[in-house]
Amino acid sequence: MSGFRIDNLQYANWSEKIFRQMRAGGLDAVHVTIAYHETFRETVLQVERWNRYFEQFPDLIFQGFHADDVQLARDTNRTAIFFGFQNPSPIEDDIGLVQVWHQLGVRFMQLTYNNQSLLATGCYEDDDTGLTRMGREVVTEMNRVGIVVDMSHSGERSTLEAIEHSTRPIAITHANPHRWHAALRNKSDTVLRALGDSGGMLGFSIYPHHLAGGSDCTLDSFCQMIIDTADLMGIDHIGIGTDLCQDQPYSVVEWMRVGRWTKGIDYGEGSASNAGFPPMPDWYNDNRDFGNIADGLRNLGMTQGDIDKVMGDNWYRFYTDSFGGA
Amino acid sequence: MSGFRIDNLQYANWSEKIFRQMRAGGLDAVHVTIAYHETFRETVLQVERWNRYFEQFPDLIFQGFHADDVQLARDTNRTAIFFGFQNPSPIEDDIGLVQVWHQLGVRFMQLTYNNQSLLATGCYEDDDTGLTRMGREVVTEMNRVGIVVDMSHSGERSTLEAIEHSTRPIAITHANPHRWHAALRNKSDTVLRALGDSGGMLGFSIYPHHLAGGSDCTLDSFCQMIIDTADLMGIDHIGIGTDLCQDQPYSVVEWMRVGRWTKGIDYGEGSASNAGFPPMPDWYNDNRDFGNIADGLRNLGMTQGDIDKVMGDNWYRFYTDSFGGA
Numbered sequence: 001m002s003g004f005r006i007d008n009l010q011y012a013n014w015s016e017k018i019f020r021q022m023r024a025g026g027l028d029a030v031h032v033t034i035a036y037h038e039t040f041r042e043t044v045l046q047v048e049r050w051n052r053y054f055e056q057f058p059d060l061i062f063q064g065f066h067a068d069d070v071q072l073a074r075d076t077n078r079t080a081i082f083f084g085f086q087n088p089s090p091i092e093d094d095i096g097l098v099q100v101w102h103q104l105g106v107r108f109m110q111l112t113y114n115n116q117s118l119l120a121t122g123c124y125e126d127d128d129t130g131l132t133r134m135g136r137e138v139v140t141e142m143n144r145v146g147i148v149v150d151m152s153h154s155g156e157r158s159t160l161e162a163i164e165h166s167t168r169p170i171a172i173t174h175a176n177p178h179r180w181h182a183a184l185r186n187k188s189d190t191v192l193r194a195l196g197d198s199g200g201m202l203g204f205s206i207y208p209h210h211l212a213g214g215s216d217c218t219l220d221s222f223c224q225m226i227i228d229t230a231d232l233m234g235i236d237h238i239g240i241g242t243d244l245c246q247d248q249p250y251s252v253v254e255w256m257r258v259g260r261w262t263k264g265i266d267y268g269e270g271s272a273s274n275a276g277f278p279p280m281p282d283w284y285n286d287n288r289d290f291g292n293i294a295d296g297l298r299n300l301g302m303t304q305g306d307i308d309k310v311m312g313d314n315w316y317r318f319y320t321d322s323f324g325g326a
Numbered sequence: 327m328s329g330f331r332i333d334n335l336q337y338a339n340w341s342e343k344i345f346r347q348m349r350a351g352g353l354d355a356v357h358v359t360i361a362y363h364e365t366f367r368e369t370v371l372q373v374e375r376w377n378r379y380f381e382q383f384p385d386l387i388f389q390g391f392h393a394d395d396v397q398l399a400r401d402t403n404r405t406a407i408f409f410g411f412q413n414p415s416p417i418e419d420d421i422g423l424v425q426v427w428h429q430l431g432v433r434f435m436q437l438t439y440n441n442q443s444l445l446a447t448g449c450y451e452d453d454d455t456g457l458t459r460m461g462r463e464v465v466t467e468m469n470r471v472g473i474v475v476d477m478s479h480s481g482e483r484s485t486l487e488a489i490e491h492s493t494r495p496i497a498i499t500h501a502n503p504h505r506w507h508a509a510l511r512n513k514s515d516t517v518l519r520a521l522g523d524s525g526g527m528l529g530f531s532i533y534p535h536h537l538a539g540g541s542d543c544t545l546d547s548f549c550q551m552i553i554d555t556a557d558l559m560g561i562d563h564i565g566i567g568t569d570l571c572q573d574q575p576y577s578v579v580e581w582m583r584v585g586r587w588t589k590g591i592d593y594g595e596g597s598a599s600n601a602g603f604p605p606m607p608d609w610y611n612d613n614r615d616f617g618n619i620a621d622g623l624r625n626l627g628m629t630q631g632d633i634d635k636v637m638g639d640n641w642y643r644f645y646t647d648s649f650g651g652a
Contacts, residue, residue: 041367048422096374104429 004028004070004312005290008203009084009152009174009241013248014053018287019060022079025287028312029070029319031108031173031241035085037259040097043090047104050081065105067319082319084108084173086153088119088138095134095141102145107323108173109142110150111135111162114268115261120151120158123184124268128155136165143167146323152185152241159191168322169199174241176205177232180225181212185269189232196233201318203241204229208278209269210243219283223296226310235306239315240293246286250276330354330396330638331616334529335410335478335500335567337582339574340379344613345386348405351613354638355396355645357434357499357567361411363585366423369416373430376407391431393645408645410434410499412479414445414464421460421467428471433649434499435468436476437461437488440594441587446477446484449510450594454481462491469493472649478511478567485517494648495525500567502531503558506551507538511595515558522559527644529567530555534604535595536569545609549622552636561632565641566619572612576602
């Protein structure tokens with residue numbers, strides 16, 4: 001089976017409208033963020049919230065646990081929702097929670113969200129000291145149970161050490177190449193090559209701060225970047241992770257940026273004059289636009305087989321290899 | 327398939343020795359208590375502890391989620407461990423935690439442990455006011471997700487209301503008939519008939535305070551009580567729930583009795599002069615003695631088919647009907 005459509009990172013203000021847009025966009029699976037700075041107990045509340053959605057909208061969505069659930073979604077015209085964390089806060093200081101979270105369906109966990117964590121260094125810190133003692137232990141445990149190490153918001157050294165230490169391929173679920181757009185969150189050729197060589201995956205982000213030209217980035221520019229990255233990393237190691245933050249109020253971007261780690265304000269990738277969520281490019285407003293990426297790649301001459309790999313089949317293969325116990 | 331061996335209630339001081347005794351006793355499944363008074367987070371620590379055991383002793387035990395796991399245990403010479411609570415404290419005041427616990431493998435939950443809870447009245451309270459408002463909601467949710475309502479430590483009215491309100495058969499996992507031994511924890515004929523008529527299950531306890539003659543109770547007396555209860559409730563509605571508390575220190579029986587609900591001391595079924603765990607009858611010291619019950623029933627003339635029902639096949643059927651979503 002092939003031709004799957006997977007968006008491997010979203011954090012929207014979930015609603016029936018958005019779930020219907022996922023169906024309209026033909027998405028077989030979406031990896032959703034359920035924690036930024038939440039404690040264990042607070043994140044369980046997010047699981048409860050999703051359980052309510054699954055109960056309310058069984059014809060649109062269900063929780064995905066295994067790669068097979070992507071096929072099940074396709075077969076039943078629904079979208080499989082896979083859980084992930086953008087920060088290790090939900091495991092607190094307790095390695096035993098890694099397996100508990102896997103049992104509850106979490107399949108991706110970032111070791112850091114911009115700042116230093118108990119596990120590794122975020123991309124906004126001045127000095128990156130790599131994986132911590134606990135970080136190495138937790139990566140080993142994630143490898144054992146089947147939670148993917150995600151280094152989207154981590155520093156360069158931490159990312160390279162995670163690739164090296166992890167016995168299973170890791171992911172950068174939502175970022176773009178630094179050489180295309182020199183944002184702090186985008187990744188160097190060194191990281192991308194190491195990621196591809198180790199069997200890992202990069203998900204291309206459409207969050208405007210990660211795009212050359214920001215909100216004015218053209219579909220052509222985005223798709224040419226994908227083609228160039230395929231040349232760098234290999235066509236089998238790339239996919240989509242839009243970072244779609246649809247319908248979120250300003251309070252949420254503030255929570256993402258500052259959580260409870262400062263009493264002040266930090267604008268992250270934004271600025272005082274541009275503090276909120278930036279407007280999305282006109283070719284990507286919501287899940288219904290997912291196919292536009294395929295169209296853009298086709299216009300630039302990519303073959304259908306390669307387009308299918310980028311649009312979901314690579315993530316599907318990666319899910320197959322990653323979500324079970326070692 | 328038949329001839330399963332299931333002990334549907336134990337709370338031992340778990341160790342490799344005990345897991346090996348489960349194998350020696352031929353137990354295909356054991357329902358273990360993982361909470362008495364623990365909060366949500368504290369109970370997660372018990373899940374973590376069990377995950378460690380499953381990782382350490384994969385040749386002896388594994389976590390059971392479905393009735394099929396009893397067959398898997400039989401096929402692989404292991405014991406399937408099913409989780410349960412003797413108190414609803416792990417859901418705190420949050421009905422959303424019912425489904426979360428089902429996802430983590432919990433399959434039985436008592437609505438009360440001796441005292442009044444948020445859900446119902448325990449058997450030690452002076453007045454039993456039946457299911458509370460939240461109690462009715464939680465029973466409905468337990469029915470939906472597939473957690474069995476267990477009324478072993480509940481008052482009479484609460485038990486009858488749980489049988490009535492629950493749309494799926496309930497269980498009294500560990501208790502005996504009050505007419506055989508008039509302990510506060512043992513159950514009236516009214517309750518046992520209502521339980522059997524509604525398709526529910528009674529597990530016979532070997533905890534000495536529940537036995538006629540206490541620690542001196544004979545195997546013959548225990549097995550005759552089983553036969554008499556089969557006449558009352560029907561042979562399809564009875565099984566074993568030994569309440570084996572092997573190798574537990576005194577501190578644990580104290581925790582079971584007083585938790586954090588009093589600064590004083592409550593001796594529960596014991597007394598100041600007999601405060602600890604009472605000695606087990608000589609025919610039941612540990613899991614290796616499980617087959618003695620079958621021998622005792624055979625000596626009293628029970629057929630092999632009926633013995634198999636009591637020793638595990640009834641619980642197996644009940645698991646099949648109870649552990650999945652409604």
